[in-house]
Amino acid sequence: MKILAIETSCDETAIALVEASNGLKNPRFKILKNLVASQIKTHQPFGGIVPNLAKREHLKNLPILLKKILNFKFPICNASHNDISEYTLNSVDIIAVTVGPGLEPCLWTGINFAKQLKIKSANLKTKLIGVNHLEGHLYSNLLSPKSDILYPAISLIISGGHTILLLMKNLICWEKIGETRDDAIGESFDKVARLLNLPYPGGPEIEKLAKFGNSEAIEFPRPMINQKNYDFSFSGLKTAVLYYLRGLNQEQNNWQSQSASIKADIAASFQQAAFEVLISKTIRSVKEFKAKSIIISGGVAVNKTLQKQFKKEIKNHSPLSCLHFPLSSFCGDNAAMIAAAGYINFLRKKNKQIIAQSNLNL
Ligand code: KG4
Ligand code: ZN
Numbered sequence: 507m508k509i510l511a512i513e514t515s516c517d518e519t520a521i522a523l524v525e526a527s528n529g530l531k532n533p534r535f536k537i538l539k540n541l542v543a544s545q546i547k548t549h550q551p552f553g554g555i556v557p558n559l560a561k562r563e564h565l566k567n568l569p570i571l572l573k574k575i576l577n578f579k580f581p582i583c584n585a586s587h588n589d590i591s592e593y594t595l596n597s598v599d600i601i602a603v604t605v606g607p608g609l610e611p612c613l614w615t616g617i618n619f620a621k622q623l624k625i626k627s628a629n630l631k632t633k634l635i636g637v638n639h640l641e642g643h644l645y646s647n648l649l650s651p652k653s654d655i656l657y658p659a660i661s662l663i664i665s666g667g668h669t670i671l672l673l674m675k676n677l678i679c680w681e682k683i684g685e686t687r688d689d690a691i692g693e694s695f696d697k698v699a700r701l702l703n704l705p706y707p708g709g710p711e712i713e714k715l716a717k718f719g720n721s722e723a724i725e726f727p728r729p730m731i732n733q734k735n736y737d738f739s740f741s742g743l744k745t746a747v748l749y750y751l752r753g754l755n756q757e758q759n760n761w762q763s764q765s766a767s768i769k770a771d772i773a774a775s776f777q778q779a780a781f782e783v784l785i786s787k788t789i790r791s792v793k794e795f796k797a798k799s800i801i802i803s804g805g806v807a808v809n810k811t812l813q814k815q816f817k818k819e820i821k822n823h824s825p826l827s828c829l830h831f832p833l834s835s836f837c838g839d840n841a842a843m844i845a846a847a848g849y850i851n852f853l854r855k856k857n858k859q860i861i862a863q864s865n866l867n868l
Pocket of ligand 2: 639643665666804
């Protein structure tokens with residue numbers, strides 16, 4: 507099946523063309539095209555995402571990306587260059603679009619665009635499928651060439667808006683066992699970055715700076731690490747960084763100019779505290795539920811320090827579990843993962859309402 511997927515839930519405009527096969531038992535995906543137009547530069551001066559600007563950028567970027575996607579030439583296509591776009595659109599079996607969670611004006615932009623495409627297509631069999639963005643992240647690991655996941659599995663979704671731990675009995679059956687009670691982990695990286703005067707988005711900036719710092723220099727709290735549940739809390743950790751900075755400001759007026767390494771130590775120590783909680787709770791859940799795999803996904807999953815630490819801990823504690831991280835290009839928001847979730851929804855005959863649902867959950 508050919509799937510054209512559209513993702514506009516936040517600040518990335520993304521369209522992908524994906525070939526899916528093999529059914530629910532062992533779904534396989536071939537990425538034909540995967541394009542993302544990042545809006546980072548637009549939002550950077552504001553230190554975060556401005557919803558109306560994001561919507562404006564989606565409106566501008568969607569037709570540009572679509573043109574590039576539809577000019578994809580299938581091997582069997584003999585059509586002239588002008589006909590290729592139409593040929594490609596008509597060959598699509600599923601148009602998958604994110605319906606939530608996300609920013610409502612942004613979601614509607616993608617949904618309306620997808621609806622127009624469905625009307626334009628001469629292929630009356632093309633189906634329009636609504637996709638939960640979180641299921642996109644959840645299935646982003648299936649886009650890797652080697653994606654044989656053993657179940658039961660523990661799935662950790664770590665993004666700018668969510669921190670969720672799931673117990674997956676199989677590909678389509680899961681139970682949420684924990685989530686953040688306040689800030690998402692990515693959000694806490696973004697907020698701490700702002701405290702350190704680093705640009706938005708903060709995650710990559712903190713990771714870069716942390717490489718020059720000592721992760722044991724400052725003992726920040728590890729919120730909820732010893733609690734028996736699988737919930738998380740990151741707002742107190744951010745506040746601890748804020749108080750630490752206030753203390754520094756009181757002690758030395760110009761500490762920022764005196765020592766760049768203090769900032770690096772703060773970044774490294776904060777990152778370490780956040781990751782220790784994530785890793786410790788995930789490994790504990792693996793043991794409790796005897797999981798055979800751990801599946802990590804979401805924008806924060808791209809962090810190489812996290813990947814390294816997870817690998818090390820798995821070796822120490824749970825050698826039987828396989829660890830899966832998505833390929834880097836599928837960690838942050840993208841449309842290929844929406845295609846994967848769209849395919850699975852289609853096979854399950856799960857037809858989400860095609861309306862924006864900004865608070866949609868798993
Ligand atoms: O999944 P995503 O692209 O969007 C949401 O669905 O939220 O995740 C974006 C989040 C941002 O908070 C960003 O700061 C964080 O992922 N992020 C990182 C890194 N790269 C992006 N966090 C830690 N380390 C990174 N290298
Ligand atoms: Zn996301």
